[in-house]
Amino acid sequence: MEVLSNTKVLLGNISGEARDDEIMAVLGASGSDKSTLIDALANQISKRSLKGKVTMNGEILESKLLKVL
Numbered sequence: 001m002e003v004l005s006n007t008k009v010l011l012g013n014i015s016g017e018a019r020d021d022e023i024m025a026v027l028g029a030s031g032s033d034k035s036t037l038i039d040a041l042a043n044q045i046s047k048r049s050l051k052g053k054v055t056m057n058g059e060i061l062e063s064k065l066l067k068v069l
Helices: 034-041 064-066
Strands: none
Touching: none
């Protein structure tokens, strides 16, 4: 994975799954970018700043759908 000098890799080559009947938590040390990850998943970071995609049930999660959820 190529990283430019002014970029930061949040997650590289990873996938995950959350089920309806589960509670999820994001754990990590102070400064480990937990809030940045949540902001990225919640579409609170400019699309131009991020690479990759967030999907739900196999569909790319668009901002309109995210606002409804």
